[in-house]
Amino acid sequence: MTDFLLEATGVAKSYGAVAALRDASLGVRPGEVHALMGANGAGKSTFVKILTGAVRPDRGTITLRGRERGMHSPDEARRTGLIPVYQEPSLVPDLDVLANLSLTRTPVAPFRGWVEDLGVHGLDLRTPARELPLAVLRVLDLARALAVEPDVLLLDEMTAALPADLTEHVMNAIRHQREAGRSVIFISHRMIEIAAICDRATVLRDGETVGVLDVTKGTEDQIVTLMLGPVATEPAATRTRPPVTPETLTGPGAPRLSVRGLVAGAKLQDVSFDLHAGEVLGIVALEGQGQDELFDVLAGAARPAAGELRVDGRPVRFGHPADAIRAGLVFVPANRAQALLMQRSVRENIALPFSAPLAGWGPIDVTGERRRINDAVGRLQIDTRAQSEVRRLSGGNQQKVTIARWVAGGVRTLLCFDPTRGIDIRTKREIYELLRELAAAGAAVLLYTSELEEIPLACDRVVVIFGGRVVDEMPAAGADEPTLLRAAYGLPPGALTPEEVVAEAVAIEEAEASPAAGGDGAVGEPREAVREPAPPAGSRA
Amino acid sequence: MTAAAGTVQGSAPGRTGGTVARVVRRNAWTFGLAALLLVLFLVTRAIKPTYGAAELRSLAIGALPIAFAAVGQAIVVISGGIDLSIGSLLALTNVTAAALMAGGSEESAVPVVLFVLFLGLFLGAVNGLLVVASRVPDIIVTLALSFVWAGAALLVLKSPGGGTAQWLKGLIDGTIGSEWIPEALVLLVVSVALVWLPLRRSRLGLSMYAVGSDRLAAFRSGVAVAPTKVAAYAVTGLFAAMGGLSLSMSTGIGTPVPGPYTLLSVAAIVLGGVSLVGGRGGLLGPILAVFVLALIRADLTFLNVDPNFTTVVQGVIMVVVVMVGAFATLRRRTA
Numbered sequence: 001m002t003d004f005l006l007e008a009t010g011v012a013k014s015y016g017a018v019a020a021l022r023d024a025s026l027g028v029r030p031g032e033v034h035a036l037m038g039a040n041g042a043g044k045s046t047f048v049k050i051l052t053g054a055v056r057p058d059r060g061t062i063t064l065r066g067r068e069r070g071m072h073s074p075d076e077a078r079r080t081g082l083i084p085v086y087q088e089p090s091l092v093p094d095l096d097v098l099a100n101l102s103l104t105r106t107p108v109a110p111f112r113g114w115v116e117d118l119g120v121h122g123l124d125l126r127t128p129a130r131e132l133p134l135a136v137l138r139v140l141d142l143a144r145a146l147a148v149e150p151d152v153l154l155l156d157e158m159t160a161a162l163p164a165d166l167t168e169h170v171m172n173a174i175r176h177q178r179e180a181g182r183s184v185i186f187i188s189h190r191m192i193e194i195a196a197i198c199d200r201a202t203v204l205r206d207g208e209t210v211g212v213l214d215v216t217k218g219t220e221d222q223i224v225t226l227m228l229g230p231v232a233t234e235p236a237a238t239r240t241r242p243p244v245t246p247e248t249l250t251g252p253g254a255p256r257l258s259v260r261g262l263v264a265g266a267k268l269q270d271v272s273f274d275l276h277a278g279e280v281l282g283i284v285a286l287e288g289q290g291q292d293e294l295f296d297v298l299a300g301a302a303r304p305a306a307g308e309l310r311v312d313g314r315p316v317r318f319g320h321p322a323d324a325i326r327a328g329l330v331f332v333p334a335n336r337a338q339a340l341l342m343q344r345s346v347r348e349n350i351a352l353p354f355s356a357p358l359a360g361w362g363p364i365d366v367t368g369e370r371r372r373i374n375d376a377v378g379r380l381q382i383d384t385r386a387q388s389e390v391r392r393l394s395g396g397n398q399q400k401v402t403i404a405r406w407v408a409g410g411v412r413t414l415l416c417f418d419p420t421r422g423i424d425i426r427t428k429r430e431i432y433e434l435l436r437e438l439a440a441a442g443a444a445v446l447l448y449t450s451e452l453e454e455i456p457l458a459c460d461r462v463v464v465i466f467g468g469r470v471v472d473e474m475p476a477a478g479a480d481e482p483t484l485l486r487a488a489y490g491l492p493p494g495a496l497t498p499e500e501v502v503a504e505a506v507a508i509e510e511a512e513a514s515p516a517a518g519g520d521g522a523v524g525e526p527r528e529a530v531r532e533p534a535p536p537a538g539s540r541a
Numbered sequence: 542m543t544a545a546a547g548t549v550q551g552s553a554p555g556r557t558g559g560t561v562a563r564v565v566r567r568n569a570w571t572f573g574l575a576a577l578l579l580v581l582f583l584v585t586r587a588i589k590p591t592y593g594a595a596e597l598r599s600l601a602i603g604a605l606p607i608a609f610a611a612v613g614q615a616i617v618v619i620s621g622g623i624d625l626s627i628g629s630l631l632a633l634t635n636v637t638a639a640a641l642m643a644g645g646s647e648e649s650a651v652p653v654v655l656f657v658l659f660l661g662l663f664l665g666a667v668n669g670l671l672v673v674a675s676r677v678p679d680i681i682v683t684l685a686l687s688f689v690w691a692g693a694a695l696l697v698l699k700s701p702g703g704g705t706a707q708w709l710k711g712l713i714d715g716t717i718g719s720e721w722i723p724e725a726l727v728l729l730v731v732s733v734a735l736v737w738l739p740l741r742r743s744r745l746g747l748s749m750y751a752v753g754s755d756r757l758a759a760f761r762s763g764v765a766v767a768p769t770k771v772a773a774y775a776v777t778g779l780f781a782a783m784g785g786l787s788l789s790m791s792t793g794i795g796t797p798v799p800g801p802y803t804l805l806s807v808a809a810i811v812l813g814g815v816s817l818v819g820g821r822g823g824l825l826g827p828i829l830a831v832f833v834l835a836l837i838r839a840d841l842t843f844l845n846v847d848p849n850f851t852t853v854v855q856g857v858i859m860v861v862v863v864m865v866g867a868f869a870t871l872r873r874r875t876a
Contacts, residue, residue: 054760075763090761094754094820095747102744103751103762126563 639703639795665778
């Protein structure tokens, strides 16, 4: 009855009294890249789980090539031609790559071909997955999916934690899939990627499909409107605030945090900067330039090999995260699971860091605690319907809880490491605004983000780290994506557009990697077509 | 760094090498244990120069039920579970065999052996089914069931008794070929190899490692998680039955009160390099560990150490060895 390759209609799923999905539908045509959009809590993850066979729907039908099927297990979904690639690596860590392939019955030869095409060379298939770096694991996940030539490839936030160069490879793989007349369901929070690669988009809100549209220039606003629903959208409202510069920051005392010549681990070579009270300082870096080590040192989780830290002018040495917290430096990691007690309640999670000093080892001041928690919950607009166990909250709400615990404790210096990873636009905005408010109230905020468009929205100043060293510093107001990307690649300021920057990087990479990396035609497309030109950040506002 | 953008090396430089190097690196723990066992044997000869083939034979006979328990425990732990009922299973299969064989002919013992092996497989599957169906943690389900199986053992035989066919006892009390190769050891190696080698090469064996390593990743890779767990428990039950039969062989009777096999099996797999969180380890390590522990106990006896102090020393040695191992792993990772 339809020309859809994959069609889902009237899919519903409830967990107890909570309806995760009410009436979701999705139609994917052959040779189409289809975006599945929705704010966190819209039911996207549940829908994906149902499509991939991990969860059985209460109602609804799923047809592939016009034939209805009940998908009861991931194995069944796989065999009928739908292969998912998730945000986090899905290889079994203790098995070597070869064993992982035989687990999913993936043929080895095409897998090898794809691994090379995706830019990983000299892979030893006998290496246990546990010993491979994250970036390689992501490539292997994708290669494993592509190797079986799936009818429908489902990429679920695949690009969320990916460095820019790997994202290009993912885009190429998607184009290849489309040219072969097969389909891709693409899930991403990055509008640029949606605009660059997708043909159509299905938007979910509150468990229902609220719109299906063709993606053309300017659809982004429409998608956002659909995702946000009746709530008024105010694009980039935060940019109207007056700029804060180091000069306007009162400087009678020393900076809140002063970092000099910091060296740590293998990657952090020499980093110095000052963080003042009242500002949000952005850190921009490509994946693996030493930012992880920097935040570990500042949070007290790792000891530096050299360099000096000063808090309010006094030199400090952190041997334990508790030292950093006592000095007023608190850490919000990208991975919520590292910060939260997933099986405990929202209240306990928020109260944990500050209730111990509040009451010593004696009884906890329950009334005082409740007041402060309620303040924090209200201020961050945390959805507390599922508050008895944090792991049942959506990702965005979990991240709010990690911030709320420090807000409730009275924050002085907040260290945020990619706090908006995999979080929907509305929650992202709320988090930016919260960071701005905290800064306005006198806190100092250090923010690393992998999404460059966040920088002008949230930050006052930007420090760019490349190869473990600070290579640039600029006010955030003028820092559009092309500028930041150039700086992050360690290139001098110039007239190149980001397109050319990436092409340049690819050219260098190919020169490096040849002859092994020659385009052997499996991708079916020249490699220089790496990225759609990004619209200048200013024009989207 | 710019130049390297987009190119990712598949494996760290310096970690590549031949197949032999890889085998040694992957199984460093097992090789270390084998070396430790050799050293211990030499130490034993130094303490007691008369220690020879006869003593080795009785060591193997004594270690046989523990070794079977350790092998069973290793399999269920590798697949992400733990079986605290293994000692009770040994007792139950042991008394079942003894009760059925009491007064029977030599030939009638053959179906009894097959029945007891099947019983172990079945009881293990019951363990697994209850773990999977109840979603209660493995440690609790199997602890509860350990009381059930121990009680059942007392229902079968109220007090130690029953009998064992002569040919069964004869299976383990001699040597084969050289006087240095005890039959008990050969029986252990053959029965473990018969079950494990085909399993290890099958999709089921791979699935066991996968489920133990990362349930979610295994599920997403299309592994049927629940049946895999049930199968792992069933195989563990099978080895427990072999342990029960080996008790019959060495004692000639059935003993309804469980021995210390559950905790000894856990000790052996920890010492044998099986990760308690699952996914890592093999069966050779635990078997070697059983003999290491048995030899240490023998040495302490030869040294006239107070038997009560012997267990203390054994525990301390275990902690030290495991700590040294953990330290070595840590060093290798940061290096």
